Amino acid sequence: MELTGAEIFVRCLQDEGVEHIFGYPGGAVLHIYDELYKQDKVQHVLVRHEQAATHAADAYARATGRAGVALVTSGPGATNAVTGIATAYMDSAPLVVFTGQVPTALIGNDAFQEVDSVGITRPCVKHNFLVKDVRDLATTIKKAFYIATTGRPGPVVVDIPKDITAEKTEYHYPETVSLRSYNPTVKGNIRQVRRAVEIMLGARRPMIYTGGGVILDDAAEELTTLARMLDFPVTNTLMGLGGFPGTDRQFVGMLGMHGTYEANLAMHNCDVLIAIGARFDDRVTGNVEKFCPTATIIHVDVDPASISKNVKVDVPIVGRVKVVLQDMLRELAKSDRRPDVEALAEWWKQIEEWRSMECLKYDRDADVIKPQFVVEKLFEVTGGDAFVTSDVGQHQMFAAQFYKFDRPRRWINSGGLGTMGFGLPAAMGVQFAHPDETVVCITGEGSIQMNIQELSTIRQYGLPLKVVNLNNRYLGMVRQWQEFFYQGRYAMSYMESLPDFVKLAEAYGHVGIQVEKPEDVEGALREAMEIRDRAVFLNFLTDQTENVYPMIPAGAGQNEMILI
Amino acid sequence: MRHIISILLENEAGALSRVAGLFSARGYNIESLTVAPTDDPSLSRMTLVTSGTDDVIEQIVKQLNKLIEVVKLGDMTEGVHIEREMMLIKIRVVGDQREEIKRLSDIFRGRIIDVSQTTYTIELTGTGSKLDAFIEAVGSTPILEVVRSGAIGIQRGEKALRL
Numbered sequence: 001m002e003l004t005g006a007e008i009f010v011r012c013l014q015d016e017g018v019e020h021i022f023g024y025p026g027g028a029v030l031h032i033y034d035e036l037y038k039q040d041k042v043q044h045v046l047v048r049h050e051q052a053a054t055h056a057a058d059a060y061a062r063a064t065g066r067a068g069v070a071l072v073t074s075g076p077g078a079t080n081a082v083t084g085i086a087t088a089y090m091d092s093a094p095l096v097v098f099t100g101q102v103p104t105a106l107i108g109n110d111a112f113q114e115v116d117s118v119g120i121t122r123p124c125v126k127h128n129f130l131v132k133d134v135r136d137l138a139t140t141i142k143k144a145f146y147i148a149t150t151g152r153p154g155p156v157v158v159d160i161p162k163d164i165t166a167e168k169t170e171y172h173y174p175e176t177v178s179l180r181s182y183n184p185t186v187k188g189n190i191r192q193v194r195r196a197v198e199i200m201l202g203a204r205r206p207m208i209y210t211g212g213g214v215i216l217d218d219a220a221e222e223l224t225t226l227a228r229m230l231d232f233p234v235t236n237t238l239m240g241l242g243g244f245p246g247t248d249r250q251f252v253g254m255l256g257m258h259g260t261y262e263a264n265l266a267m268h269n270c271d272v273l274i275a276i277g278a279r280f281d282d283r284v285t286g287n288v289e290k291f292c293p294t295a296t297i298i299h300v301d302v303d304p305a306s307i308s309k310n311v312k313v314d315v316p317i318v319g320r321v322k323v324v325l326q327d328m329l330r331e332l333a334k335s336d337r338r339p340d341v342e343a344l345a346e347w348w349k350q351i352e353e354w355r356s357m358e359c360l361k362y363d364r365d366a367d368v369i370k371p372q373f374v375v376e377k378l379f380e381v382t383g384g385d386a387f388v389t390s391d392v393g394q395h396q397m398f399a400a401q402f403y404k405f406d407r408p409r410r411w412i413n414s415g416g417l418g419t420m421g422f423g424l425p426a427a428m429g430v431q432f433a434h435p436d437e438t439v440v441c442i443t444g445e446g447s448i449q450m451n452i453q454e455l456s457t458i459r460q461y462g463l464p465l466k467v468v469n470l471n472n473r474y475l476g477m478v479r480q481w482q483e484f485f486y487q488g489r490y491a492m493s494y495m496e497s498l499p500d501f502v503k504l505a506e507a508y509g510h511v512g513i514q515v516e517k518p519e520d521v522e523g524a525l526r527e528a529m530e531i532r533d534r535a536v537f538l539n540f541l542t543d544q545t546e547n548v549y550p551m552i553p554a555g556a557g558q559n560e561m562i563l564i
Numbered sequence: 565m566r567h568i569i570s571i572l573l574e575n576e577a578g579a580l581s582r583v584a585g586l587f588s589a590r591g592y593n594i595e596s597l598t599v600a601p602t603d604d605p606s607l608s609r610m611t612l613v614t615s616g617t618d619d620v621i622e623q624i625v626k627q628l629n630k631l632i633e634v635v636k637l638g639d640m641t642e643g644v645h646i647e648r649e650m651m652l653i654k655i656r657v658v659g660d661q662r663e664e665i666k667r668l669s670d671i672f673r674g675r676i677i678d679v680s681q682t683t684y685t686i687e688l689t690g691t692g693s694k695l696d697a698f699i700e701a702v703g704s705t706p707i708l709e710v711v712r713s714g715a716i717g718i719q720r721g722e723k724a725l726r727l
Contacts, residue, residue: 122582123589127632130578147632180727181574181635305626308619 005134005165006031009098012141014041015173018069020060020432021045022053026073027113028100031165045432045461048453050077052425054084055451058093058155059389059426062412063433065218067148068093073100075113078159079120083419085155086124090416091239092216094153096144097121103163104132117159126154134167142177151184152303153216184302188319188327196274196298196315197331203272204343205350206232209255209284212239212415213277213301213321220244220408222325223276229332230339233351235263237278238400239415246404247384252351253360256284257552258397261359261561264552266351267292268559275299277321280310281416290557300324359550359563360401368543369518371395371470374525375402378440378468381525386438387430389413391423391447394476397548399442421450424467428454431463438466438529445471445495455508458535466528467537469501472544480547505537515540566595567621568640568647568717570725571610571628575601579633583610586631592616592624596649596714607635607727611716638725640717647717651695652677653702654685654709661705672698683708691715 003011009032013021022045025033036044047053050072057068068088072081078099088095102111118130127147129140137160144156200206214223220243227234227250234244235255244251253260255267264286267273273295278284285291291311299306299313300321307316317324362372375398378386388403390396390413405411412430414422427441448469458465470476478493502512511534515524521540528536549564573579580599587594595613602609614624621639628634640647657665662684669676669686672694678685688698692715699710719725 118578119581122578122585179632182632303630305623305630309623312619 001170002168003171004031004168005137005160006035008134008137008169008171009141009160009165010035010039010042011171012138012173013069014039016141016145018042021069021071022047022056022060022429023071024050024053024073024077026077026100028074028077028102028162029071029165031162032071032100044071045428045457047425047457049451050080051083051421052428052451052454052457054081054095054097055087055419055422055425056429056432057097058084058088058095059412059429060433061088061094062091062215063387063409063430065409066094067145068095068429070095070097072097073113074102074117075115077113078115078117082121082124083421085121085157087414087417087419087422088155089124089126091414092153092212093155094148095155096148097155097157099157099159101130101159101161104161105163107161117157121157124155125157126152128157128159130159131161131164134164134169137164138171138173139177142174143179146177147182151182185304185318186320186323188300188317188324190327192315192317193324193327194331196317197328197335198337199272199296199298199315200230200232200274201332201335201337201339203232204340205269205271205347206230206274206344207266207270207272207295208232208234208274208276209237209267209278210234210240210243210276211237211278214240214243215408217277217302217321218408219277219322219325222322222329226325226329226332229329231344232274232339233266233348235259235267237281237284237415238413240278241400241411242405242408245406247406252355254400255558256281257286258401258548258550260401261357261550261563262351262354264558264561265354268557269350270295273297275313276325277301279306282310285311286552286558286560287555290559357563359561361564362546366518366543369515369521369540371398371472371540371542371546372402373518374468374470374521374540374542375399375442377522377525378442379403381522381529382438382440386410386440387412387434389423389426389430389439389441391441391443391450392418392420393444393447394472394480394546394548395442395444395447395470397477398470420447423447424451424454427465427467428458428463431465432461440466440468442468442470444476445469445473445498445501446475452504455505455510455535455537459509462533463535464532465535467535469537469539470542471498471501471539472542472546473498474544476546477548483547484553501537501539505535510535510537512537512539565618565621566613566615566641568645568715569612569614569625569628569637570640570717571612571637572602572607572635572725572727573610573631574633574635575606575608576633579608580610582631582633583612583628586627587614590623590627592620596712598714598716604727611714613715636725636727638719640719643723644720645717646720647691647715648689649692649695649715650713651688651698652685652711653688653699653707654683655702656682656706656708657684658682665702665705668698668701672701674698
């Protein structure tokens, strides 16, 4: 029996096992919406802005490991989605975005709501397609899911002209699909793995540095086993938090610009660096000329282009992080050699000395609420087991520093692109994926206003998520840089005319709680966590002048941190 | 250093712009770029001349390989290879110059493919530097138009860039 393109589209999603799709209707996708209406296998979530659809789908993917799916209309629907697509691209999230397009006959005619979606998204997708024939639709959708979720994951856009959704053809959804030009490497070269293991066993001052790749490939268990077997210190990037238990003795904290003193000093002084699923981002390395001057560097990554891009490495291993780690564990078990216990004891002694500097200390006796204190209390109140999303800025760094993630996929933030407005829709996506889990969005009064309209979506679907607004009335990170590097000229970083967030939350049908004193923080958080049937917006009035410490200033090396 | 990178890519709409977009987005140089279908109609062969340090070239090759439509690629400059470029050049020739330019074209193994009362159009094939040398040799004779194809390359001997 022949089906229309719109019917085929919905059948493909069903056969792909898609449960949720985040979207917003419009002219070019009306046939598709009509088919979505007629079924109940795929739940469509109506957001209030297309950017939120892509962030929610992205976070859904990060929290589950399955592809997130968004559906938007042509023209402004597609352009609004671009920020979310670019966010997913920078953080390698498996995302499939369907954009409606004007009918094929009108393409190129400057038709109403026409934009070259394939052209606009090309630099920020892993791949994209324009479907020109209904007979290609099902295969293209299969390819999109395949490309998005394999190798180094990333967003894939499928642009579907309206006439294609009306035309008919036989439906067949391929079980598998293969592309002659796309065969991501799975297994690392075993000789390189052996060489790496030998170097690791000979290390006197080793350091394991892991990133988002460990989370994406579900390799936290293998990583933890390896690190414990060797008793090596571990640091995670912002994207890698939760890859190794944050409360473990061997964990030295996050590294990089706002990482811990001990993590950065250990990086700078190590003799063997084992980089796993991390990409030597500039916020991690600081000045690359001064990066890890004495280290032999081993780098495991699924993407060959990430290797030796920013920093030259000595032992490159291209392959899936999980598979390579399993091979490493096997080779370690086979080897008669053991790590140099004495050298390691000496190294740990040095690291403990750095750790004793307590680089994350802050004033606990202040009369005003310290943002760090709120995150610490949140960690306690949630038992360290919440899914935490964040926006971008100081609150993001405080969340990363003070919420100790013991498990992967619990910390969801925009690390690469640094997208303000990510946190709230991301929390929605996570809550759809895990309806019974505690989901908290840590944000600031700047970021939250970039997608605050989603409070309406949250009400519509009765999501019980919690918003922790660290409201210091400033764009805090901008203010901090202006204080440090622009002689305190606070250009446009003060947020005037803020809404009454409690009333705003209530207007949307949520619970709003205002917290102004440190002694009320814990009680407010406990109260919020007990409300399970509605969203709660906690507005914490925090210290206006608090800064994120420690800090590596731009252009400095990892050993040149500013401490408080 | 100058590199000639040959790419076999899916003969699909948009493949070319993906390669061109990669170069502009990442700030790589393109000296010339030429593309046409091959004997296998599903494949195009693109020849791209670029320059950069070894590290930059390594990144270019890796980034190109990452593009889904790139099926296979080779750096011609890594081994012995032959490089060719074609030029069509239209020159204003009157009086004694007609004989002079004809001789010059013969020396460079060019072919005059169009003649008018006042012009010659010459077809010339060779390496880029040979074409440059011809333009220089033409000297003060007025050049009306120059069309160059951009370089193409192929490896010598048994080696071949094929699937």
